Amino acid sequence: MNKTRVYIFSGLIIIGLLLVVLRLAYFQIYKRDEFLSYIQKQYYTKENIVLPRGTIFDSNGKILGISVPTISIYAIPRYIENKKEVAKNLSKILKIPERTLLKKLYNHSRYVVLAENVDKSLKPRIQNLKKMLKEWNIGIIESSIRYYPLKSVAGSTIGFVSRKEGIGLEGLEYKYNKILGGGIGKILLMKDATGNPFTIEKEIKKTDPKNLVLTIDSNIQYITEEILRDFVRERKPKEAAIIIMNPFTGEILANATYPTYDPNRYWLYRNHKNITFHSAYEPGSLAKPFVLAEAIDEGVVNFNRRYYCGEGKIVVDGKKIRDHKKFKMLTAEEIIIYSSNVGAIKLALKLDPKKFYKKLFSLGFGRSTKTFPGEASGILRPDYRPVQIAYASIGQSWTATPIQIALAYSAIANGGYLLKPRLVKQIVDPFTGEKKEFKKEVVGKVLSDKSLKKLREVLIKVVEIGTAKKGKSKYFTIAGKTGTAQKYDPKIKALSNEKFYTWFAGYFPAENPKFTVVIFANEPQKIYRWERIGGGSVSSPVLKALVDRLMFYIKEKPDKNGGSYAVKNSP
Incomplete structure (x- = not known):
């Protein structure tokens, strides 16, 4: 009988132990995460x-x-014995008013953050303060x-x-x-x-x-921004930008925009746009060189004849389009040099409309480069009616971003190739030193060698004797084109005679290009009452100081002899 009891009792103990072990195993294996979560909470x-x-x-x-x-x-005020002494000493270290710290220490009993984003070099002083005051409930994160x-x-x-x-x-x-x-x-x-x-x-x-290693050269960026600031101070535009690009690689060396902001204090600024990428505008007469390029490719232009330019106006499909001057007879070269609207329209109306729009699309207009977040595409919709060809040829009825303009004019400088723009040179792993290089990307050949030869000659003359002559340098030869586009005024439901977009786009030195430049302004103001707002009077004068400073920065020798330039006769 005693043995039976012993066996029963022993069995019960063993079963009990097994149940405990099974229960522990259940908690350890099946309920582990739940209990760890509970413990952490x-x-x-x-x-x-x-x-x-x-x-x-x-x-x-x-x-x-x-x-x-x-x-x-941070601190746990409940356990801070001498709050006034803590606040007084921390105030000296953190440069925060003593009353501000006291308020936090008295208004909170548990965890409270006393200061954020404090210079890490102050950590030893705060640790020493803890030891000195024997206040161990002050912490550092x-x-x-x-x-x-x-x-x-x-x-x-x-x-x-x-x-x-x-x-x-x-x-x-x-x-x-x-x-x-x-x-x-x-x-x-x-x-x-x-x-x-x-x-x-x-x-x-x-x-x-x-x-990240960018293509931006901060020295070139600083020079460009300084010149843009002077321009904004003088002309007070709504928006403005200057882009400097390497025409052979697509690298953006500087991108100065107005408005801009200090990213250290970004919350103080309402506008965080970068208009070089985010906004598209009518390019005005910047389109005219591409009209000439297509006319050369189609063989519909004669450089030995003079074209009648309507003495300031032309009517297309019943629409009267005016010129900025009453030009009479101009050669094809002079149409670009002096930027005749009527002359450009007459050349454009000789073109195959489909080929003309194809040329504009091939130059990168109408599509985003996908270089920058939120980048605009611009608006370019084919419309083959003569009046729309007329407007498109003088840069109206379609829009382009400043970066698209920079790429199109880089194609003139680099031998006719459209490139993808670049803002990043390398991605570098700081721990291994491994580098990912970004190389230039060629989209395609977009301008023929035949048209390029003539465009280069003409664009030099635009700066030396034409609409951009206010921007010519005494030391370096510049090639480029001015552009002016009237803004639509919703108040009068028509194009404004007071509000304009003004442009200059080109490259320098002309024979051995180092930089492409685009200068843009949205509604620049007159300096003098009698002044006429346009790319030639507003944007091109910025060139002289910009070009000279950039070229001297890279230690490039002047390509002009004695500060003069001889214009070759037209063929």
Whole structure:
């Protein structure tokens, strides 16, 4: 009987132990995640930190955007014994008013952030303060903040990073979010039995940031922006831009825009547009050289004859189109040099309309280059009616972005090739040094050698003796074209005689091009009452200072002898 009891009792103990083991196994295996989550909620709290991003460099290795390590200072006021002493000493270190810190310490009993984005170099002083005051419930969390050392220089191109989310919201910072990394990370703060955080237990990170090397030369960018600022101060346009590009590679060396902004303080600006990419405008007479190019290719132009230019007007399909001057007889060259609307229209009406539009499309108009986030395509819709061909030939009824204009004029400079624009040279892994190179991309041959020969001769004369002569340099030969487009005024429901887009597009030095330049303004104002607003009077004068400064920066010798230029006779 005793033995039976012993066996029964032993069996019950064994069964009980087995049940305990099974129960423990159940919790360990099947309920593990649930209990860990419960424990974390009970003993940990999560805090966000802004993770560092890759650095953005200019083409010379100068830093344009960098993540600077920072710290946040927090406290658990309930356990701070001498709040006044803490506030007084922290105020001296953090340069925050003592009353502001006191307010936080008295108004909160649990966890409170006293200061964010504090210079990390202050960390040792705060740690020493903790020891000195024996206040162990002051804590430090490491984070980062995006900083742009050159402030607004190239700001609208670089873009900016959200202070709260740590991701790019505009410009190249936005386009290359996946490459640059960053974002929000989490840290775990261990809580005591009453639920108050008291120490950092673990840090959770999630990015592998890489660096960007841009095509932007910050020195060229600075020169360009300085000249644009002077222009804006003088002309007070609604918008303006100057683009500098390498015509043989498609690299954008400078992109100065107005309005612009300082990405360090992006929240102070309403407008974050980059008009070089985001906006399209009527190009005006910048279209005329491409009319001449197509006329040469189709063999419908005669350079040995003079064309009657209507003495200031022409009627097409019952629509009267005016010229800016009452030209009588001009050669085909002079039509471009002096920018006759009537002359350009007469050449355009000789063209095959389908081939004319095909030429414009081949030059990149009507489609986005997909270089910049939110980039516009411009509007170019084929319309083969004579009156629409007339308007299209003088750059009206269709629109183009400044970057499209830069690419089309680069094609004249580089031998007829349309390139894809580039803002990034390399992606670099900062840990391994591995580099991804971005090479030039040729879209296609868009201008014939025959037309290029004539265009180059004519565009030099535009600057030397034509509509852009106010911008010619004493030292360097420039080739290019002015453009003026009347803006539509909704108040009068017609084209305005007071509001214009003004342009210059070209390249220099003319015989050995180093740079393509586009100068644009939206509604520039008159300096003198009697002044006539146009590309020749407004945009081209910017050329002289810009060209001379850029060429001396790259130490290029002048290509003009004695500061004079002899214009060759037309064939």
